[in-house]
Every structure is written in structure tokens, then in C-alpha cells.
Amino acid sequence: MLAAIGLSAALALGVAPGIAFSDDVDTLFEQGTTALKKGDAKTAYEKLSAAWQSRQSVDIAANLAIAEKRLGKNREAAEHLAYAIAYFPPSGEPSARKEMETMLAELKKGLCELRIKTEEGATVHIDDKPVGLAPINLPVYLEPGKHNFAAEKGSSKGSVTLHFQAGDSNNVVITMTITQSSAAPSATASAPPTATGTATNGPPPDEPPPKWPGFVIGGLGFVGVAIGGGLMGASAAASTEAEDMAAGLSRCPTESPTGACGELADKVDSENTLHNAGLGTVVAGSVLLATGVALIIWSYSADDAPADEQPAATGRFIPLADPTFMGLSYEATF
Template identity: 35%
Template sequence: MRALVATLCVAIIAACSVPAFAADPDQLFAESTAAAKEGNFQVAYEKMKEVWRLRPSYDVAANLAFYERKLGKTREAAEHLELALSQFPVTGEPVVRDRMKQDLDALRAELGRVEFDVPSGTIILVDGEERGKTPLKPAHVYVTPGKHTFEARRPGQRGSASIDVATGQATTVTIPLSKYEGDDDSGDDKKNGGVVTTPDGSSEGIPLWSGIVVGGLGLAGIGAGIGLAVVAGSSGSSADEAAAALPSRTACQGDAPHESCASIADDLETRDLLSNASMGAFIAGGILVAGGATLIGLSAAGVGGTENAAFVPWIGPGVAGATFAGSF
């Protein structure tokens, strides 16, 4: 018995575009704070969300909670503020911690808290939105006052309950589970972990189109890398030309830098960002081209029959790739 497992993955820039926000969390934090001081809480919130993605910490969670409360996102504010308090450093200012606790109490007074009496490993949904798997951390979920439908899902089991949640109250919901034989728990492909088994004696092998798709994605990645490299080079040239035109080498130092210095810094930052992205696209493209050639070769060799094989191309927001696995 010989085994082959090949996994081909790539994360390439799908649209070859520069991100809307820079990848510097400190800069984004400062920009968010500045937007909040100007009263633009929506912009402040969006930038702070990006900071959270890059550097999740208690202070970022606390700022998110503040902006969410300003924008009427009471539930999200309570969740982030509770998280911030759970991570608050023991050496932190007691006055700040006490103020955060007061704010959380005020938010809880506007919401309801629900705990669930279900087995561990149960997925919980509130009004169709997945909120986590038990045991939940924290043990409750926040909901707005009123009637809500709570669902519990486990392999082969389902259950639901609809109740009215009172303002400022904590409630425990028991969701009875019953046998469920829906699509997600039936079918041989589910039982085998998503691997499709071809019937004994079948002449089907790895399809030729799988290699063509993977190879095509690889060529697209290489093309993206070339485009990004060209733009990065252009930004670098612009920065060099502007730097050469400065009156002195120290024109960008001190308290009053030359007016061109900001533009030079932006060009250099763009050059570095795009150069890194270009390198990633080249590497990913090369991997996919090689993978596509491998799949085409396996297809031509007639790999198939009684083997277990699965090939899944995938494309998502800003990413593309494929996964192939087989044993024979």
C-alpha cells in the first residue's frame, strides 16, 4: 500500500489592490483616536476593528466597546468590555478598572444574559447566528430584551427553544435535543471526513481539469506578483526622485521637516508593502504551477480505481487555492 497526500494552498492578492488601511496597529490606533476626537465614531470603530485583528488586547477591546456603545451596538459593547476586564492587568490602574466595571454594569442593565443547559460540544445559535460552542467563555451570551429563538446543534441531534428575555436579567435555557437526520449528518462523504470514495472497479481517476485549474491559479499568482513588483518599483523610484530633490540630506529631520518628506515616506511604505506582497504571490504561484503539473501527471497516469481521493478547489475573499488528498 502506497500513500500520497498532497496539499496545495495559497493566499494571493485576488484584485492586486492596496489595503484600505495600513498594517501598522500603532498608526491605526492613533488614527482611530483622532477620528473619535472629531466625533466620527464610525471611522474610529472601523479602524479599531482592524487594530483588533492585528493586535487583540484588553485596551483595544475597551476602545471597541466605547465606540460600539456610541454606535448603538450595545450587545457587542458588552462582549468586548467583559473581555477587556477579563484581561485587565493586575498592575493596571484600579480607577480605570472600576470605571470599566461601572460601564459594564450599565450595559448589562440594558441587555439580557442567557446561559445554556446543554451537553459540552454543542453549537449554540441565537436567532440563526452562531454564538459559540459549549462550554462558552464566558458562560453566557448577551441578547437584547425580547423574544429570541435559541438553537442547539450536535452531530445527529438538534433542538430549539424560544423565550422572552427580560431587561437586565440572567436566564438559563434548557434546550432538549432530539435525533436529527439532516443533510449535514448523512451521506458517505460526511462519514469519511469529506473524502469521496470511488466504487470498487471504477475506472475514474483524478480529473484532468483539476490540474488545469490549479495551474491556472498558479499563473494568475505569478501575474499578480509581476504587477505588484512593477508598482512597487514605481513607488520606490518616485521616493528616490523626491529624495534627490531635497535641499539637504537632513531635510526630513527635526521639528520642521520638508513638505516632501511625508510623500517620500508614503512611497517607501507602499514600496515595501507591495514588494512583500509580490514575493508572496510569486511563491504561491510557483507552488500552484508545480501542483497543477503534478495533478496533470497523475491524471495522465490513470491514478484512480479503488483509491480514496478528494480534490477541492477553493476561492474566498482575497484568497484562492486548492486541496488534493488521496491514498492508494
Template identity: 25%
Template sequence: MPTSPADAPAATSSEGERAAQLYREGNRFYDEARFAEAEARYQAAWDLQRSFDVAGNLGNVELEVSQPREAAEHLLYALNTFPLGEREEKKLFLQKRLAEAKSQVGTLRISVNVDDAEVLIDGKRIGQSPLEDQVFVDPGKRTIEARRSGARTSTSLLVAKGSDQSIALSLDAGSNIPLVVAGGAVGLLGVASGVTFAILSTAKGKSAAAEPFGSARRHDLLDTQTTLANISFWSFIGGGVVLAGTAVYAFSASSRTPPASQAALTRLHAAPLVTADAKGVLVGGSF
């Protein structure tokens, strides 16, 4: 029920003054049962300055002009922002009108498994996840969609008058960037260690070659060379496995679909490469 002109929103600026004037005009048209004119004035006031009383009056009159979905949205806003100390009978009136509006539309409670996903209904954006409020839709077939970073998912359903449904949309969350970075760093450290120990092993081998055959010094250097070569080998193995696992995770968790002209990477493998002339890690993929 519209409040009296004395209850109009406080005017704090020229925009606020205009909103207050439109609000009072809406009250006057409502009292004269000129609901279309009242709805237009309240809507204009709402566009200028949002408040619980403008929302409540707008939602109330929207019910009178057969706009139940819009009415439900504005009445819910009015109740969510209902101020402390306001008259209880006004709150009860808004709750009653909201129930009337909801009986003529469908209520959806939409959840998405990731935050910051764009949520659309029938191609129209309604916000980003997580959606805190109920979403009101006209009865009929509706398509609910979520999008984020190139990934998308959608579902269609029939909405009946007065229905209340929960919709859960699941998007591929994509790769965990910190995990990918950490895995890449550990893998590269392993490969770098392999290179370092391979260089040290080679140096020990050269030093051993300069020592007399059968000498204790030569024997010690050769033992050290073997130990360093083994450490280098397993460092390459460890780093390569970590790099391969990180790459597989990043590719498998990616939410983007590669172009049809490109084959998907289905397997990645790594192996150490140690020869007389070079040392490193060999990475290959199956396509």
C-alpha cells in the first residue's frame, strides 16, 4: 500500500528531489486508481533513487497492471531492505503482496559451482555467481546458462506458476594456477639439479682420467662420478615426472575446447637424456 507523501524518500540532491516528486505523483495516481500512471511515476523514481519504499510501492502497483515478475523482484527488494523501526503492518502487507506475485511466476534458486560466473536466463544476463536472491521468471520453458573464461553450461526446464525450483549449474573450474606454478617450479628445479649434477659428474670423470690407473685418488674420483651421475639421473626423472604431471593436469583441467583442426594432447611423457655429448630431459607427447 503506498505510503503518504510525508513518507517520501528524503531529498538529498536534485536527483533525489526529482525522485521524491515522482514518488508523490505516483501516490496521487494510485489513490485515484490510475495504476498505469502510478507505475510509470514509481518506475521513474526507482530509476533515479532506489529505496525500500519506492520498491514496495512499485511492486504493489505492478501487480495491479499485470506485471507479477517485476512485482516480485521489487517487493523482495523492499523486504530485504526493510528498515528497523518501520511499521510492522507495512511489512506484513509487503509479504502478502510478494506471496501473491510469486503465485503467478516461477521462483528459481540458482547455484553455480564456481564464483564470478555470468548467469543468464534466456540469453539475458541476471548477474554473477554466487546469486544471493531468488530469481523470478515467467512461466514456460526457460534456459538457464552459466559462463566463465570461455567455459559454459546450460539447462532448460519448464517453469509452472507458483513453482519454486533449485538449479545447480556445474562449470569446469579450470586449472589451479598456484598449483600449476608450484608444480612447474619444482619440476624445473629437478631438471636444473640434474643438469648441475651431470656437469659435476663429468668434471669428476675428467679429473679421474688424469690420475694414474689403480691409484686411490682415481678410484675415489670415479666413485664420486658414479654417485653424481646417479643423482643427476634421478633428478632428471623426478623433475620430468613432476613437469609431465603438471602439464597433464593443466591440459585436462583447462575449460577451453581446442579448435577442431587441432588434435587434443592425450598423453605426455618425459625421460632423461644423458649421452657423452649432452645431458638433459626429453619430453614427448602422444597426439
């Protein structure tokens, strides 16, 4: 048996002379190996596990693996054997190493041997149980089936779930990615400020239309009508003068008139110019005046109407013409 070929002696496995266990660890180790020789695997497991928690060494790992194998803890036994073999000292007994390798090979037939690969310094978990910090130098042994592997380092995380069969030997690569997570508010965080004032539902009501555009446009229109009326009045006076002048003349040439005929021609031209200018100014002024009046009526009617019932102003221009007059009429609804 492995326990009977010197694993209980520190020097037999090549632990450097001068590096001694503490009294507690040394006592636990001695009690564990004694129980193991007597066939009391349960007591040996308890004592050697306690020693292993305080100090990881080749001889503790090897003897603990024997106790675990007898208790059916094959996964734990394989991991402790892998540790003992990996760090077996050159001065140790070759036969002891050979026996551990044989025992590990037998255990691996019913387990999965996995090597974890991920970002250095990441904390590794297998099935939500911590394994250690990467790099994980030694193989990890698991029971056959589905297992989850996770790694975390700062804001980088990664996980993968794989299924293995007995006897598998694989590398498990955990790819890390940076995750953005919102920090949860702490219990001591201050409460959000309380809003004050009157709550309103929906968007704020529309502002009533301003009144000044209607007055400005209407005022310009009124001035335009007045000017146009003055021009047309001047045109009428010129027409009267032309008629009086024409009454005193019997006949005038149509081309290059001179004298009294020339004055009559100038008067007729002045009449036509004043008439056309006045008519155009009156039409433009009427349009502006009607638009201003429409805007004024609309702005005042909107003051008293609810926001969703405010009247919509519409309008159109209607041309007017007869043999003696031309103009526009503006029709509006409110």
C-alpha cells in the first residue's frame, strides 16, 4: 500500500530538511496516517483534510488521496494525486511516484480530466464553486455530465457550459468579454428629491395667437387703400381736365401732337398712369386690410376657446371685374 511505503515520513517524499510542519499540522498528519494504516479511512480523511487546509504538501496530498479513494471520493482523490505527482521531489522514492501514477490512471477512467484556459488573474468557478485564480496549472477532475465554467476579472466576464463523458481529457477555454452593468443604488443612497407644484396631464396648452400681426398688416392695407384712392381721385381729376380740353379742339393728329393737342395727350397719359397705379395700390391694400382684419378676428376668438376647440381661420381671394372696375374680394371663415 502507498501509505505503507513511507509517505507518512516527510523525508521519504523529499520534503526539504529544515522545513518542518507546525505542531498542529504535524500532529494532524501523524494522526491521519496512523488511522490510514489501521484502515480507518474516515478518521484519516478528517485529520488529513484539516492538515491540508493549513499546509499543502506532497505527502499530505498523497495520503489524503488514499483516504478519499477508500471513501469513494474519486474526484477529490484524483486532484490530490495530480498535485502530489506534479510536485513530487526528485529525491522522492520512484516506487511511490509510480504507485500514485497507477492509482491516478485508474481513477481517470471514470472521470473527466480538464485543463482550464482563460485570462490570467481571473477568478474561476466551476458549477458556481470557486476553483482559484487563473492560470490553473493543474488539471481539474469532474464527474461525467454537464458542467458550467465561469471566469470574472473586474468588468470582464465569461462562461461556457459543456458536457463530458467518462475518460474525456479536454481543454476548456473561457472567453472573457467586457460587460457594462449599472451599479445598483446602495441602501444608504439619498432619496430622490420630491417634486413640488401642480401636476399637469399631457402637453402644455398652446399659447393664444398674437394680435399685433393683424393690426400691422391691416394698418398697411388701410394706408395702401388710402393712397390708391388718392391716386384714383387724381386720375379722375385729370380725366375731367382732359375732357374739357378735348371739347375746345376739333381734331388732333394721332402722331406727334403739338400745342394744345400735345397738352391733351400728356393729360390723357397722366390720367392712365394715375388710374393704373391707384387701382393696383387699392387692390394690394385691400388684400392686406382683409388679411389683417381676419387675423385680428381669429386672435380674439381664440382667446376664449379651449385649446382643442380653437377656430381655424380660412380665406380665399375672389377676383372682381366689370367694364369700369377691376379688383379682388377676400372671403374668410372663422
